[in-house]
Amino acid sequence: MLSKCSLLLLLSVLNLAPCSLALPFEQRGFWDFGFDGEAGGLMTTMMRDEEGSASGEGMPPEIFPECPFGCHCQLKVVQCSDLGLTAVPKNIPPDTKLLDLQNNHITELKEHDFKGLSNLYALSLVNNKISKVHPRAFSPMHRLQKLYFSKNQLTAVPRNLPPSLVELRIHDNRIKKVAEGTFSGLGSMNCIEMGGNPLQNSGFEPGAFKGLKLNYLRISDAKLTGVPKDFPESLHELHLDHNQIQAVELEDLRRYKNLYRLGLGYNHIRMIENGSLSYLPNLRELHLEDNQLSRVPRGLPDLKYLQVVYLHSNSISQVGVDDFCPRGYGTKRIFYQGISLYGNPVPYWEVQPSTFRCVYDRLAIHFGNYRK
Known part of the structure; x- marks a missing residue:
């Protein structure tokens, strides 16, 4: 088991914020449970609870009186991964x-x-065979905030x-x-990550996301042929990579004015x-790599805050001289930090420097060599 000092060191190193990552979340270990500000604050509170009001003069970590067979229980954390379990174990401590x-x-x-697990904050069920x-099942969990249910056999949320x-x-x-x-x-x-499911555009019924005020939504590696128009208006990040989208039409992005x-x-x-892009006045980062744009x-010049x-x-x-930058000074609020154009049949030596x-x-421009 981890000592209290080792746990604190681990928390200080793994300062992750999974909902802000552009790539899909991939959990390699239990401590990937989202060490963002909230979780970090929670773990700090947990440590204070364990230490009490005293200064912690050599106090040993509390060991749970009960722990499911084969699991490790310490500091309100119960680890039961990689045990070949076919069902949720019994006797999980109630303050987990x-x-x-x-x-x-x-x-x-x-x-x-x-x-009895009313205090549960995070639950990982990744890589099981759950279909039912x-x-x-979740009714006792009044405080659950993070649910990792990836790599199972669910046919519905x-x-x-x-x-x-x-x-x-x-x-x-x-x-x-x-x-x-x-x-x-x-x-x-x-935050919702639901990529890697065989979802088509017709798979989203009207009102499926009604009432949500999401910040982050990712539906990658699915079967979308267009940008869905009924996602929450509150979105700051929308990731639809690795789909079958063929075009972005005028009305596709009208709803997502808060995207960055x-x-x-x-x-x-x-x-x-x-x-189409005029509906995204706050956009900071745009990914269009590996498509078929000519x-x-x-x-792009009208997006005042676009950086990447x-x-x-x-x-x-x-590449035209006005493809990225507006005419006149003071119009663009933030300069570009990165533009990637490599892997295109553009003769970079013909592109005007003023572009x-x-x-x-200048190191933010990436042309590279084009090879068929």
């Missing part, structure tokens, strides 16, 4: 805050599996998720449909209709 059940063979969550969830839930990772399942009211009552939800990061890389996009999208543009591995053969007049540094 982090429960790790990943990499087992659990097939079903039953009604009383989590009975009882409607009341479980109903009756805890209202306290903030983060849901449910990618790499078998979900084909998100029904109306699926996320009803989850007003605290901030948009991921559309690794699709089949040939055309971005003029005016020119730089119109409207990924356009590599397309079919762009020409990048609003770039922070």
Whole structure:
């Protein structure tokens, strides 16, 4: 087991914020449970609870009087990963805050599996074989904020998720449909990762995300052929990479005026209709790499806060002097920090130096060599 000093050192090193990452979350160990400000604050509180009001003069860490066979229990953390479990173990301490059940063979969550775990903050069920969830399985969890349900065999998002839930990772399942009211009552939800499911545009019923005020949504490696138009308006990050999107039409982005990061890389996009990007006045980062664009999208100079543009591995053969920067000074609020154009058949030696007049540094431009 980890000593108290080792745990504190680990928390100070692993300062991760999973909902702000552009890549899909991949949990390699239990301590990847989102060491953002909230979780870090929680763990600090947990440590204070364990130490009490005294200064901790050589006090040994509290050991739970009960612990499921084969699991490790310490500091309100219960680790039961990689044990070949076929069901949720019994006798989980009632004051558990982090429960790790990943990499087992659990097939079903039953009604009383989590009975008494009202203090649970984070639950990892990653990489099991769960296909069935009882409607009341999560009812005891009044404080659950992070639920990691990836790499299972779910065909639908479980109903009756805890209202306290903030983060849901449910990618790499078998979900084909998100029904109306699926996320009803989850007003605290901030982040959803549900890529790697065979979701098509028709798989989202009207009102499926009604009531949500999400900050982050990722649906990558699915079967989307267009940008869905019914996601929450509150989104700051939307990642739809590795799909089958062929075009961005004028009305596709109208709803997402708060976006500052948009991921559309690794699709089949040939055309971005003029005016589409004008609905994103706060955009900071745009991913369009590995598509089939033949020119730089119109409207980039009007995005005052745009800092990073990924356009590599397309079919762009020409870059105009006004493709990135507005005319006149003072219009663009923040200079570009990075523009990638490598992997395109553009003769970079013909591009005018003034094309990048609003770039922070010349090293921020990446042309590279084009090879068929």
